[in-house]
Amino acid sequence: METLRIGVIGLGRLGRIHTTNLIQHVPEAKVKTLADPRVDETKKWAERLGDFKITANWQDVLEDPEIDAVVIASPTTLHGEMLKAAVKAKKHVFMEKPLAHNLETARELYKNLKDTGVKIQIAFNRRFDHNFRKVKDFIDSGELGEIHLIRTTSRDPHLPDIEFVKKSGGIFFDFMIHEFDTARFLTGSEVVEVYAGGSVLLDPRIGEAGDFDTAYAILKMENGAICAIDVSRKTTYGYDQRVEVFGSKGCARAENDRATNVIVSTEAAVCSDKPLYYFPQRYMQSFANEIRAFVESVLEDKDVSAGVEAGYYSILVARAADISAKENRSVKIAELI
Numbered sequence: 062m063e064t065l066r067i068g069v070i071g072l073g074r075l076g077r078i079h080t081t082n083l084i085q086h087v088p089e090a091k092v093k094t095l096a097d098p099r100v101d102e103t104k105k106w107a108e109r110l111g112d113f114k115i116t117a118n119w120q121d122v123l124e125d126p127e128i129d130a131v132v133i134a135s136p137t138t139l140h141g142e143m144l145k146a147a148v149k150a151k152k153h154v155f156m157e158k159p160l161a162h163n164l165e166t167a168r169e170l171y172k173n174l175k176d177t178g179v180k181i182q183i184a185f186n187r188r189f190d191h192n193f194r195k196v197k198d199f200i201d202s203g204e205l206g207e208i209h210l211i212r213t214t215s216r217d218p219h220l221p222d223i224e225f226v227k228k229s230g231g232i233f234f235d236f237m238i239h240e241f242d243t244a245r246f247l248t249g250s251e252v253v254e255v256y257a258g259g260s261v262l263l264d265p266r267i268g269e270a271g272d273f274d275t276a277y278a279i280l281k282m283e284n285g286a287i288c289a290i291d292v293s294r295k296t297t298y299g300y301d302q303r304v305e306v307f308g309s310k311g312c313a314r315a316e317n318d319r320a321t322n323v324i325v326s327t328e329a330a331v332c333s334d335k336p337l338y339y340f341p342q343r344y345m346q347s348f349a350n351e352i353r354a355f356v357e358s359v360l361e362d363k364d365v366s367a368g369v370e371a372g373y374y375s376i377l378v379a380r381a382a383d384i385s386a387k388e389n390r391s392v393k394i395a396e397l398i
């Protein structure tokens with residue numbers, strides 16, 4: 062196979078990013094079909110990008126023998142059903158995080174989707190980000206020694222729509238899931254224990270929906286490393302994405318990316334640009350890298366960086382964090398397996 066023929070399911074924020082990246086940055090891919098119930102909006106958006114079959118019915122993509130792979134970027138509650146159906150139809154799958162909106166669905170997928178004969182990549186894009194990648198390279202080179210502490214911060218620039226919050230699965234499943242995967246990715250170790258908590262400080266409607274808008278988690282890894290995570294649904298200064306890894310021989314820290322690296326010093330203050338505004342700006346390169354890696358993994362039969370197992374283990378941690386926050390106790394992952 063020289064060209065991977067792709068259908069995209071869900072043409073919202075992420076589906077559009079992945080489609081655009083496939084068209085503009087992955088010449089070995091050919092996007093054939095776009096499936097979204099919002100057909101007119103999708104048609105209007107896709108006009109400038111090329112000629113596609115556009116359908117309201119995602120099953121059309123799976124029934125098309127001329128499609129080799131699907132990108133699933135639908136709302137999280139549909140992931141489980143769509144992933145199962147895509148694998149049954151023998152399509153390779155690139156699917157947005159999280160694997161599922163609850164542990165039960167994730168466990169079922171993990172048990173049933175081993176040795177499927179198709180590639181399944183879960184979109185943990187930070188594994189493909191230049192900053193996180195460089196930190197990982199320092200860890201792997203041994204220059205930091207044994208890893209003892211990791212600190213990650215993730216804060217969004219504005220509150221999500223309340224309807225999104227209600228369907229998101231909660232802050233640990235929808236949002237902190239990236240940090241859980243980052244902890245596993247950077248340490249190369251599994252989480253064994255979680256202590257987490259949250260508050261509603263930004264919007265009472267988020268509390269009424271049973272969720273938090275501000276949260277933290279402390280993870281203990283199998284190799285003894287400790288990971289401290291904090292997240293917020295709203296900053297006043299852009300998208301705050303930082304990580305620090307402290308080891309026995311040194312420390313590596315990734316700061317926020319900014320539009321320029323100019324620092325202006327005056328009598329009043331020393332100033333720089335604010336962090337890039339949000340994920341479409343900050344992580345655009347990582348989105349292109351991850352979808353290119355997926356296409357290569359299929360065409361060159363290489364392993365994916367994060368598959369169903371990574372999706373499942375991060376959900377185990379999310380569930381543990383959810384229980385910990387609600388019951389105010391630490392939760393061992395072994396309780397959930």
Ligand SMILES: NC(=O)c1ccc[n+]([C@@H]2O[C@H](COP(=O)([O-])OP(=O)(O)OC[C@H]3O[C@@H](n4cnc5c(N)ncnc54)[C@H](O)[C@@H]3O)[C@@H](O)[C@H]2O)c1
Nearest residue numbers: 071072073074075096097098119134135136137157158159
């Ligand atoms: N990796 C990241 O940084 C990141 C960032 C944001 C969102 N996400 C994930 O991406 C996924 C999509 O999020 P989003 O922000 O793009 O949401 P969105 O609401 O912008 O887009 C979802 C799209 O799916 C469509 N859809 C709904 N039902 C469908 C169906 N039955 N068949 C086909 N399409 C259907 C909707 O019409 C909409 O266009 C979520 O799982 C979310 O967690 C990942």
